[in-house]
Each structure stands twice: as structure tokens, then as C-alpha cells.
Amino acid sequence: MTMYRFLVVIEIANGNYSVYSPDLPGCVATGKTRDQVARNMHAAIEMHVRGLLEDKLPVPPSRSFAEYVAVPA
Helix, strand or coil: CCCCCCCCEEEEECCEEEEECCCCCCCEEEECCHHHHHHHHHHHHHHHHHHHHHCCCCCCCCCCCCCCCCCCC
């Protein structure tokens, strides 16, 4: 079984959470909690990848990464 792995970015917006993946444009989700938004995004990515495969389109490679940068106050 092929496994795909994508970076997701979770943001807090107006008391709600939103999430997107830089490697899957248009694949987004929202939720009231961090856990809920993570579950919703997992389902959205599964559906997105399944749709690409069913349409015989390539699944984009995961190219994004994240890193924190610390600066003195």
C-alpha cells in the first residue's frame, strides 16, 4: 500500500481553526478545536488523494517542510 505524507499548517482564526496543505492547493478544512480540525483535514486529504487517483492524475510529491525561527526579544 502506498502511503502519502503531507505537511499541514493549522491556524487560529476568529475563535475557529483552519488548516491547509501547501502541497495540495485547495485542500482545506476547519474545525472548532485543534483535534477536530486535524481529523477534518485528514479526511479532506484522503478524499483529495482518492479523487486524484480515480481521475488518473498524479498525486503531487510532498515538498514542503516547516521550521521555527527564534529571535531575541
